Amino acid sequence: MSGEKQDFFDKPDNIRKMLRVFYGICILLFALDFVIHRHTEFRWEGLPGFYPVYGFVGCVILVFAAKWMRTFLMRPEDYYDKRELTDFNADSGDSLSAQAPSSAQVKPQLSGGHDHV
Amino acid sequence: MFEVAPFIPFFVAAVLGLLLRGWLRAAVFIAVPVLGLANLWLLGTSSASIEFGHYSILDFNLLLFKADKLSLLFGYLFHIAALISVIYALHVRDTLQQVASMLYAGSALGAVFAGDLLTLFIFWELLALTSVFLVWARRSGRAYVAGLRYFTLHILSGLLLLGGIIFYAQTHGSLEFGPIGLDGTAYGWMIFLAFGIKCAFPFFHNWLTDAYPESTPTGTVFLSAFTTKVAVYALARSYPGTELLVYIGATMACFPIFYAVIENDLRRVLAYSLINQLGFMVVGIGIGTSLAINGAVAHAFNDVIFKGLLFMSMGAVLHVTGKINGSELGGLYKKMPKTTVLCIIGAASISAFPLFSGFVSKSMVMSAAIKNGHDWVWLILLFASAGVFHHAGIKIPYFAFFAHDAKLPAREPPVNMLLAMSIAAALCLTIGIYPQALYSLLPYETPYTPYDVTHVLTQLQLLFFSALAFVWLNLRHLYPPELPSVNLDVEWIYRRLVPDAMRALFNRLFALDDRLRSAAVGGVERLVEGVASHHRADGVMARNWLTGSMVAGVVMLLGVYLVLGWV
Numbered sequence: 001m002s003g004e005k006q007d008f009f010d011k012p013d014n015i016r017k018m019l020r021v022f023y024g025i026c027i028l029l030f031a032l033d034f035v036i037h038r039h040t041e042f043r044w045e046g047l048p049g050f051y052p053v054y055g056f057v058g059c060v061i062l063v064f065a066a067k068w069m070r071t072f073l074m075r076p077e078d079y080y081d082k083r084e085l086t087d088f089n090a091d092s093g094d095s096l097s098a099q100a101p102s103s104a105q106v107k108p109q110l111s112g113g114h115d116h117v
Numbered sequence: 118m119f120e121v122a123p124f125i126p127f128f129v130a131a132v133l134g135l136l137l138r139g140w141l142r143a144a145v146f147i148a149v150p151v152l153g154l155a156n157l158w159l160l161g162t163s164s165a166s167i168e169f170g171h172y173s174i175l176d177f178n179l180l181l182f183k184a185d186k187l188s189l190l191f192g193y194l195f196h197i198a199a200l201i202s203v204i205y206a207l208h209v210r211d212t213l214q215q216v217a218s219m220l221y222a223g224s225a226l227g228a229v230f231a232g233d234l235l236t237l238f239i240f241w242e243l244l245a246l247t248s249v250f251l252v253w254a255r256r257s258g259r260a261y262v263a264g265l266r267y268f269t270l271h272i273l274s275g276l277l278l279l280g281g282i283i284f285y286a287q288t289h290g291s292l293e294f295g296p297i298g299l300d301g302t303a304y305g306w307m308i309f310l311a312f313g314i315k316c317a318f319p320f321f322h323n324w325l326t327d328a329y330p331e332s333t334p335t336g337t338v339f340l341s342a343f344t345t346k347v348a349v350y351a352l353a354r355s356y357p358g359t360e361l362l363v364y365i366g367a368t369m370a371c372f373p374i375f376y377a378v379i380e381n382d383l384r385r386v387l388a389y390s391l392i393n394q395l396g397f398m399v400v401g402i403g404i405g406t407s408l409a410i411n412g413a414v415a416h417a418f419n420d421v422i423f424k425g426l427l428f429m430s431m432g433a434v435l436h437v438t439g440k441i442n443g444s445e446l447g448g449l450y451k452k453m454p455k456t457t458v459l460c461i462i463g464a465a466s467i468s469a470f471p472l473f474s475g476f477v478s479k480s481m482v483m484s485a486a487i488k489n490g491h492d493w494v495w496l497i498l499l500f501a502s503a504g505v506f507h508h509a510g511i512k513i514p515y516f517a518f519f520a521h522d523a524k525l526p527a528r529e530p531p532v533n534m535l536l537a538m539s540i541a542a543a544l545c546l547t548i549g550i551y552p553q554a555l556y557s558l559l560p561y562e563t564p565y566t567p568y569d570v571t572h573v574l575t576q577l578q579l580l581f582f583s584a585l586a587f588v589w590l591n592l593r594h595l596y597p598p599e600l601p602s603v604n605l606d607v608e609w610i611y612r613r614l615v616p617d618a619m620r621a622l623f624n625r626l627f628a629l630d631d632r633l634r635s636a637a638v639g640g641v642e643r644l645v646e647g648v649a650s651h652h653r654a655d656g657v658m659a660r661n662w663l664t665g666s667m668v669a670g671v672v673m674l675l676g677v678y679l680v681l682g683w684v
C-alpha cells in the first residue's frame with residue numbers, strides 16, 4: 001500500500017497487478033489451513049477454512065444487511081436540520097447557518113457503487 | 118516527584134491559556150502533559166498504593182488522589198492522549214477551544230484518580246461541562262443543537278450518579294469508590310446507568326454519534342479520547358464480572374458496524390466504530406477474569422491512540438478540504454500522501470493486523486470470552502472484528518484517499534498535525550511490535566502471548582477474506598454507494614418522535630382551549646343578549662305602565678291591610 005507514488009492507482013494495469021497479488025495471498029492463507037496444525041478452543045474453529053469463510057460470508061452479510069437497512073432508515077440529508085435549525089437561525093441570523101444544503105433530495109439508489117478500484 | 122493531583126497542572130495551564138498567546142501558550146500546553154506524565158510515572162513506581170489530598174465536605178472524608186495499577190494506566194494514557202491532542206491543535210488560535218480542552222483533559226484525570234464517589238461526581242460533571250464547549254466551538258447551528266442534546270444527556274447521567282451516590286451513602290455510610298455490582302439495589306442500577314450513558318450503551322449511544330462529528334477537527338480528537346474511557350474505567354472499577362455487561366458489550370460491538378457501512382460522514386463512521394470498540398472493552402469487564410479485565414483496559418489504551426489517529430487523519434482532511442462526506446471525497450492520496458500513510462497505520466491498528474496495536478489487546482478479550490464459555494459472544498465478536506476492518510479499516514481510507522478522484526484542492530495539513538499523527542502512529546506500531554511494554558502496566562499479572570502461529574494465521578485469514586469480500590462487492594458494483602443522507606437511529610425518538618408528539622399534543626390542547634374559550638365567550642354573549650332583549654324597545658322592562666293601574670294597585674294594598682287589621 002504505497003500512496004506516495006504519484007498517480008500509481010490511476011493505471012488500471014497497476015490495479016490489476018495488485019489485485020492478482022492480493023488473490024494470491026488469499027489462496028495461500030486458505031491453503032495454509034491444511035498444512036499448519038492450529039490449536040483450537042471452539043468446536044467449529046477446527047474446520048479447515050473456518051476463518052476465511054466466516055470473514056468473507058460475515059462481511060457480505062454485513063453489507064447486504066446494511067443496504068437493506070437503507071430502505072427504511074435513510075432520509076434526506078436535511079431531515080433533522082430543516083426543523084431543528086429553523087428556530088436557531090431565526091434567533092441568530094445567517095452567519096451561523098448550517099452547512100447542510102437546503103433541499104438535497106435523496107433518492108434511494110440501492111445498486112451500484114463508486115467507480116471501483 | 119510532587120504529591121500534586123494530576124488535574125491541577127491542567128487547570129492551571131487552562132487559566133494561563135487565557136492570558137498567554139503564541140509560542141508561550143504552546144510551551145505551557147506541551148509541558149504540562151509531559152511533566153505530568155513524568156511525575157505520575159515516578160509516583161506510580163515509588164510505592165504500591167498512593168493516596169493524598171484528603172478534604173472533607175459535611176461529614177464525609179474525601180480523597181482527591183488515590184492510585185492503583187488500574188487508575189495509573191488510565192492516568193498515563195490520558196497524559197499521552199492530551200499531549201498528542203495538544204500538539205494536533207497547536208495551530209488553533211481559538212482561546213475558547215484551547216482552554217476548554219485543557220480543562221476537559223484535567224477533568225478526565227481528576228475522575229480517574231478520584232478516591233471517592235463524590236469526587237468522581239464532581240469531575241463527572243466537569244467532563245460534561247468542559248467538553249460541550251468543544252462541540253460548540255464549531256460555531257455552526259448544527260453544532261449548537263447537537264451540543265445541547267449532548268449536554269442534556271450528560272447532565273442526566275450526572276444526576277443519576279448523584280442520586281445513586283446518595284442512596285449508596287445512606288446504605289453504607291461511606292463514599293468508597295470500589296466494587297458496587299448489580300445486586301438489585303436501587304443505587305447499583307442508578308450508578309450503572311449513569312456509567313452506561315457515558316459509555317454509550319445501546320439506546321444511550323446517540324449523543325456520541327450526534328455530537329462528536331459536529332465538533333471542530335481538533336475538538337473531536339480530544340472528545341474521542343476521554344469521556345468514554347473514563348466510563349470504561351468506572352465500570353472496570355465498580356462492575357467487574359457483571360454478566361449483563363457481556364451482552365451489552367456484544368450488542369455494542371455488533372450493531373454500530375451496520376450503521377458505519379451506510380454512513381456518509383466519515384467522522385460519524387468513526388464515531389460508530391468507537392462504540393464498536395467500546396463493546397469489546399465492556400465485554401471484557403463483564404467477563405471479569407484477570408485476563409478479560411487486562412484485555413479491556415489494554416484495548417482502551419490502544420483504542421484511544423488508534424482511534425485518535427483515525428480522527429486526526431479525518432480531521433486533517435476536513436481541515437484541508439472543508440469536506441468530510443465520503444460522497445464528496447476521494448483521490449486525496451495524490452495530494453496528502455503522508456496523511457494517507459498515517460491513516461492506513463491507524464486503520465491497520467483498529468483492524469488488529471499483526472504487528473499493529475489492536476492485535477495485541479483485542480485478542481485478549483476474545484480469548485477470555487471463549488475460555489469462559491461465551492461461545493456465541495465470541496462468534497459475535499469475531500463478526501465484529503471482521504466488520505471493523507470492513508468499515509474502519511477499508512472504508513475510511515478508501516473513500517477518503519482513493520476511490521474516484523474528487524479532484525479537490527488539497528495539500529498536506531500543518532506540520533503540527535502531521536507530528537501528532539506520527540507520534541500516534543509510532544505508538545501503534547511500538548505497542549504492536551513490543552506488546553510487553555503495555556502488558557507490564559496492566560492491573561493483573563497474567564501471562565499472555567499474542568504472537569503464535571495459530572493466532573497470526575487465523576487473524577490474517579479473517580482480515581484478508583474480509584478484504585476479499587470488499588473487493589468482490591466493489592467489482593460487482595454491489596457495495597452501497599456513499600449517499601448524502603441521514604440514517605435514522607434511536608435519536609429519532611427524541612429528535613423527531615417526541616417533538617412531533619409534543620407539537621401534536623400542544624396543537625390539540627390549543628384547539629381545545631380555543632373551543633372552551635369561544636364557548637365561554639358565546640355564553641356570556643348570549644346572557645348579555647338575553648338581558649338586553651328585556652330592556653329593548655319592546656322588552657318587558659321597557660314597557661310603559663298606566664297611572665290608573667297603579668292607583669288600583671294601591672287600593673288593593675290598602676284593602677289587604679284593612680283585612681289584616683280586622684283579623
